[in-house]
Amino acid sequence: MSAEIGTGATAGAIGTRRTPAVPKWVMLAVVWAILIAVPYWLPLLGGYTALAGRVLVFGLAAMGLNLLLGFTGVLSFGHAAYFGLGAYGAGLTLRYLAHSTPLAMLLGTLLGGLAGTLFGLLIVRRRGVYFAMCTIAFGQLWYYLAYSWNDFTGGFDGLRDFHREPIGFGPLTLDITDGGNKFYFFLLAVFALAVGLMGLLVRSPFGHTLRAIRENERRARFLAIPVERQIWLSFSISCFFTALAGTLYALLNNFADPLALHYSLSGYLVVMCVMGGMRTFWGPLVGAAVFVVLQDYISSMTVNWMSFVGAIFVIVVLFFPRGLLGMRRTRKSV
């Protein structure tokens, strides 16, 4: 699956005029066919549909992060903050405000996205390690807030006592409350919309300026690209997508826990991007799939699952320095 995703989609994400060996639309059709058919083939391999839901959620979060990491060349080690804020925003909305899934998603996404937008303003002039350190520190702030505000957030035990609600479309109602295929398809639809938007974004003139900043910031500046403003926007947009993924996480589990805000999750998201291939559009999804499936499989055998995931990460980085999908993208001359 992973290898197939690579060819068509990555070339498109970079916006080249080069024609890949297999037409792009064929590859995209294959990718989406695989994702849509998950409930039918995954059980045959011993998986379960909720696992695929987790892959989509973390895949979306990692792809959101990758707008910043892979497409702008700026490292954030604090994206769990926006993921977690999205999750808590959605959970708190459902618990205290209204029994509306769309409203919960909207408010959660706004909470995480706007927090990122405001914080981004403060750190946009920092670079490299300094930028990454700032993002970690800011992320941990929310973690401790959720951790210690017992009455409101449930503290260490997490936020419970809420659950996703059926969604009404006029006379029709989409009941996503059980854990079945309907909820998976709902996740997939949101994922598809978000990813479609990202795909347009990286192909736009705005996306091209981000790519230019990644390649050579000094040159980008002299091209009259407003580098700070573009990085800020990239950071903000990236936070919105990751926050959206966070709201889905809360809906998936009917639960939001402080670990969704913890910097270790920020690290996992970066690992997903790097492992899958951060210079590719679909890489983070592949990274998330590998990560989530490994975590699920190994953690059923040992609590030290991270040692194994870590070892596999090291192997991938050594043998596929550009990530699993990055291998497909050796953009040789025609």
Place this chain on the structure above:
Amino acid sequence: MLEVRNITKRFGNLVAVKDVSMSVRPGELRAIIGPNGAGKTTFFNMISGYFPPTKGSILFQGKDVTHVPAHLRVGLGMGRTFQITEVFPELTVHENVLTAAEVAARQTLHMLPNRADAKLANDVAAEMLALVGLGAKADRLVGELSHGDQRTTEIAMALAQLPRLLLLDEPTAGMGDQETYEITTLIRRLHKERNYTIVLIEHDMRVVFHLADYITVLDQGGLLAEGRPDEIAASEAVQAAYLGESQ
């Protein structure tokens, strides 16, 4: 077009450029030469806005740009290339030039691709690539190209921003004879056929005397001579400065 009035640049106690003036007319090709350490690069950096002069002023098309930073001068119509090649190596030639065209067309906030934007920028990019003769290599990664082609890509990027004045910082730096010949031919064509106003720094005297309408000679931070190539070639002061360097 470009008026430099009595500019001076001090770095601490060092006076890198002292009291130099220069006036460039539209359509002119001006070369700035001088022995090593003459202050050429400092002078050039003030024109392009890399840093402001300590004293004096710079006018571009009648507008005072003395303290306008480099990236804003691009929007006013000053395009430049760099002494050290500055490109986006992992993008194709076309993508490099396209990005420059998109920025010049003020599309940096356009977050959804659309036909009108794409056509505008693609047309400019294609025109400039054809103009510099890189059309056939448009889909190659810039990092894979020869040094000469990379520098030519840089020129195409500057042109894609539709400048009225082109500033070239040692366009033939690090090039072999063949590449030097090709880039010289290109600059000459831009100047003669397209009527670009060009200011360049150059070490290679063959190139300078082949291209320039007027030459400004700097020595030890000051203006040593200014004139047509034949006048400069005949100038004893200039010869002395260069001979002084070689001894």
